[in-house]
Amino acid sequence: MLTLILETVSQFLFVLLSAPLFAGIFGKFKARIESRKGPSIFQPYYDIIKLLKKETLVPSGSSILFRYVPYAAFGVYCLIALIIPVLLPVPIIFTASADFLGGAILFSLAAFLKMAAAMDSGSNIAAMGVSRLASFNFLGEGALITVFIAVSLITATDNPYTTNAYLVSNPSANITLVHVFATLAFFMIFLYETGKIPLESAGLQELGMIDESLNYEYSGRLLAMNKWSGYIKQYLLGSVLLNVFLIPWGLYSTYPYFLLDIPVMFGKWLLLIFIVMVIETTLAKVRLFKILDYLAVAFTFSILFLLLSEVMH
Amino acid sequence: MIAGTWISILLLVVPGAASVFYFREIPVATVVGAGIEEVLAVFLYWLRPPNGFFFVDSLSWVFIFMITSIYLLSSIYSLKYISERNATGVKQHTYYLLMNLFAISMLFSAQVNNYGLMWVGIEATTISSALLIMTEKSEESLEATWRYIILVSAGVTFAFISIILIYYSFGTLTVSTILDAGVRNTLFVRVAVSVALVGFGTKIGVFPVHTWLPDAHSEAPSPISAMFSGVLLPTALYVLYRIFQIDPLTSIFIWFGTISIVAASLFLGYQAKYKRMFAYSTMENMNLALIGIATMNPIGILGALYLLISHSFSKAGAFYSSGNILSSTDTKDVARVSGISKKMPLTSVAMLMSSLGVSGTPPFGTFFGEILILYSMFITNAFPQFIIVVIFLVFAFVGINLNVSRMLFGPAVDAKEPGRLMPSIAIVASLIPIVIGAFYMVVNYAIL
Amino acid sequence: MNYESIVFLLSASILISAFYVQGQRYIISMIRGQLVQSLLIAGTTFLLSYLNHSIDLLILGLLLLFLRGVLITYLLETKVPRRKSYVFEEGVNVPYLFLVDLIFIVVAVFIIYSIIFSSLVPVSQPGTSSTLLFPLLLFFQGLFLITSRRSTFSQIIGYVEEENSLVLFAIFLLPVPIVIEASVFLDVLALVVISSVITVEKFSHERMEELRG
Numbered sequence: 001m002l003t004l005i006l007e008t009v010s011q012f013l014f015v016l017l018s019a020p021l022f023a024g025i026f027g028k029f030k031a032r033i034e035s036r037k038g039p040s041i042f043q044p045y046y047d048i049i050k051l052l053k054k055e056t057l058v059p060s061g062s063s064i065l066f067r068y069v070p071y072a073a074f075g076v077y078c079l080i081a082l083i084i085p086v087l088l089p090v091p092i093i094f095t096a097s098a099d100f101l102g103g104a105i106l107f108s109l110a111a112f113l114k115m116a117a118a119m120d121s122g123s124n125i126a127a128m129g130v131s132r133l134a135s136f137n138f139l140g141e142g143a144l145i146t147v148f149i150a151v152s153l154i155t156a157t158d159n160p161y162t163t164n165a166y167l168v169s170n171p172s173a174n175i176t177l178v179h180v181f182a183t184l185a186f187f188m189i190f191l192y193e194t195g196k197i198p199l200e201s202a203g204l205q206e207l208g209m210i211d212e213s214l215n216y217e218y219s220g221r222l223l224a225m226n227k228w229s230g231y232i233k234q235y236l237l238g239s240v241l242l243n244v245f246l247i248p249w250g251l252y253s254t255y256p257y258f259l260l261d262i263p264v265m266f267g268k269w270l271l272l273i274f275i276v277m278v279i280e281t282t283l284a285k286v287r288l289f290k291i292l293d294y295l296a297v298a299f300t301f302s303i304l305f306l307l308l309s310e311v312m313h
Numbered sequence: 314m315i316a317g318t319w320i321s322i323l324l325l326v327v328p329g330a331a332s333v334f335y336f337r338e339i340p341v342a343t344v345v346g347a348g349i350e351e352v353l354a355v356f357l358y359w360l361r362p363p364n365g366f367f368f369v370d371s372l373s374w375v376f377i378f379m380i381t382s383i384y385l386l387s388s389i390y391s392l393k394y395i396s397e398r399n400a401t402g403v404k405q406h407t408y409y410l411l412m413n414l415f416a417i418s419m420l421f422s423a424q425v426n427n428y429g430l431m432w433v434g435i436e437a438t439t440i441s442s443a444l445l446i447m448t449e450k451s452e453e454s455l456e457a458t459w460r461y462i463i464l465v466s467a468g469v470t471f472a473f474i475s476i477i478l479i480y481y482s483f484g485t486l487t488v489s490t491i492l493d494a495g496v497r498n499t500l501f502v503r504v505a506v507s508v509a510l511v512g513f514g515t516k517i518g519v520f521p522v523h524t525w526l527p528d529a530h531s532e533a534p535s536p537i538s539a540m541f542s543g544v545l546l547p548t549a550l551y552v553l554y555r556i557f558q559i560d561p562l563t564s565i566f567i568w569f570g571t572i573s574i575v576a577a578s579l580f581l582g583y584q585a586k587y588k589r590m591f592a593y594s595t596m597e598n599m600n601l602a603l604i605g606i607a608t609m610n611p612i613g614i615l616g617a618l619y620l621l622i623s624h625s626f627s628k629a630g631a632f633y634s635s636g637n638i639l640s641s642t643d644t645k646d647v648a649r650v651s652g653i654s655k656k657m658p659l660t661s662v663a664m665l666m667s668s669l670g671v672s673g674t675p676p677f678g679t680f681f682g683e684i685l686i687l688y689s690m691f692i693t694n695a696f697p698q699f700i701i702v703v704i705f706l707v708f709a710f711v712g713i714n715l716n717v718s719r720m721l722f723g724p725a726v727d728a729k730e731p732g733r734l735m736p737s738i739a740i741v742a743s744l745i746p747i748v749i750g751a752f753y754m755v756v757n758y759a760i761l
Numbered sequence: 762m763n764y765e766s767i768v769f770l771l772s773a774s775i776l777i778s779a780f781y782v783q784g785q786r787y788i789i790s791m792i793r794g795q796l797v798q799s800l801l802i803a804g805t806t807f808l809l810s811y812l813n814h815s816i817d818l819l820i821l822g823l824l825l826l827f828l829r830g831v832l833i834t835y836l837l838e839t840k841v842p843r844r845k846s847y848v849f850e851e852g853v854n855v856p857y858l859f860l861v862d863l864i865f866i867v868v869a870v871f872i873i874y875s876i877i878f879s880s881l882v883p884v885s886q887p888g889t890s891s892t893l894l895f896p897l898l899l900f901f902q903g904l905f906l907i908t909s910r911r912s913t914f915s916q917i918i919g920y921v922e923e924e925n926s927l928v929l930f931a932i933f934l935l936p937v938p939i940v941i942e943a944s945v946f947l948d949v950l951a952l953v954v955i956s957s958v959i960t961v962e963k964f965s966h967e968r969m970e971e972l973r974g
Contacts, residue, residue, distance in 0.1 A: 459913065
């Protein structure tokens, strides 16, 4: 029991505390490739601390939704951090609260809450961002959920830990057609959800602004929460991609060794950051309306994957 | 019986031989070739080839006879028609070459003893006839050609699935072997037969996949429209019948035929172009023949054959007389043609006879065919379909004859008979069904 | 590495090439996509001819390589109007096309595959009925390409895809007599030649008042 509590606490804290770091490493690497000096890798932490100290302003017309949603969304991401294999390859205390599909739906819930809160602010820019996000998300979320359902078809259970264990023990399952399709679709979704080039939803110019417009009216502590949950979301999606799809190996589950998972995850993340970096620096940003095309391709892949896994098993 | 095989081979070779005169005198050579074909087809009745590469029974003979007859009539009619209409899309000698290939591919499909090669033959008819539609080059005829190519090819591709499934089920594609084995009712055979209904149905004009039919018929030059209506569609029906024989799915076929007749009669009612109207009439007649075949009893099949053979002449007559009207008035609109009975008496007689013929008026052969098919539906207990079909046959009858009488009577428009040849061919074609009808009555009374 | 998974991999690439063609606006890249698809099918045919020790399939593969890979691509490419890179189809809405396509495919394929095709037992190696899914998908893909596009080229390519699917179906299920199989190719070739006559005159196909009803 004690080990279980220890495992739970370490996974939770690791996700919470290290998530901004990966964003920082990413920013630094990118700056270096672009021949800039770039900020410190701890810059996201500094940002969060600075924002926590600042005064919080709330638009006059907004309701209670605007003020509490950042905390609610943060809580949802924290819950997801407990139910999917983002550090440990074995179930921990809260894992039983939802399955893989539940995790996907929680992602959608958080996105919905953020959009509702942004609408509540009454700002035009936020409304524009929400309408863009909504028109993209109907494909993005659809693909995400489809991939998660389809993954469960491989092992006939909706438990990501089982999938992970299955992939570790059957190396050949990693190169089956079904798995390759799913990985591809999920990788595309990862790029979209975390706003990387070629999509770059994190950009600040009005023409391409999508994600940032949701934070447009936020300031101070609320903005800090939003930013932090953004980092956590990136970490969660990336870790699922790594642990369930891309590289399921290398994780320890027994008592003292599970602490080794922390450097292992760092290593995996460095690889992922490298891959994303290559994509970011070689591709150009697509036009806003092309994002739908991109998501349609991801969605198509996920549905085809569903079809294939249904037929071949 | 070796002589029979030689006749079958000659039937395929003669139009090709006529095409050798491509650079000089191909029109005359084609007519002579078609004449020889007609004689050969008649001889084929007594001298059948043994079942080997060819498979010719009495049923296929009827189709072969139809093909050669309409081919002969159309080639004679073309002599005048094509030189009068300026053939800009396809040069005159190419027109005859393609027409010969078209005839060969149809004769091939009707004679060959292999489902796969039948499919090849039907595809070949599409390829050889496609360019014929754009003989009189215009924006519409190009569009009609394209629709014909893409729709029919895509549809007939479906049929190939059914060919593969037949090969999978029987291990052979030889028609005589499979039919001798008797009815085989497995899942795959049922699927093969139903897929063939959709696939070859595209070419026959079964309802949801008929859309190319009116376009192609109205834009093609009249002799080619006559060949399409008169023999191309029956040839496709023949191939479908051969597949249907493996496992008769009577009720599906009858329902599809019934729905198509309803659709054809409704569309037919509001057509403003006379050639399109005749095209829908073809669709109606073909589907009636499909029903006759689908009832799968001797009376129905006999009725279908009567209907098909008389219809092919009547419809050829209808398209020839349409061609006469088109070349003298230069319009396809029903509304812009009236009173031609005063200016073009011969054509008017042909038009009236053939429109009565295609709508199934006694004493034309089509009437007896329809009666037999309806009777056969009655004895196979297809009562709801029977009632629907009778109602919509009346619709179609009224629709066609009303439009034709508008064209024939009333105030006369400026028109004159285009020479002697074209009207007389039209009259010959439109009167043959009466002979067939009379022949039926004689035979029938002789038996009774 | 067993051959079955190579066959699956090839078939899946064929499927992806079909989606690639469906999502293209530029005609030249549709033609290239068709080329890749035909080459993949030729590759599959060679692999199957090796697995089944069949000379017929080898000949078929060579025919595919020559007719589809070289001749049809050449014929189509020379017919694309002069300023090649600018020729594209207006109004191609990729997300919409893909979604409708998926609905079309999923419904059609699941019904047809699960009722009929899954119980077919292929004669040729590798004898799993799962392979038959791909020709079916490709068939409906080609059909959808024909119905969803207006330009002559797209419709021809849709038709070529359809015929490709027939070839694939035949080689996966059982070797059909080579004469009939070969005539499928000649058929497509003849069709492309005929349509090249038409494309000179008419580049896209809209509704027409004259041909209504």
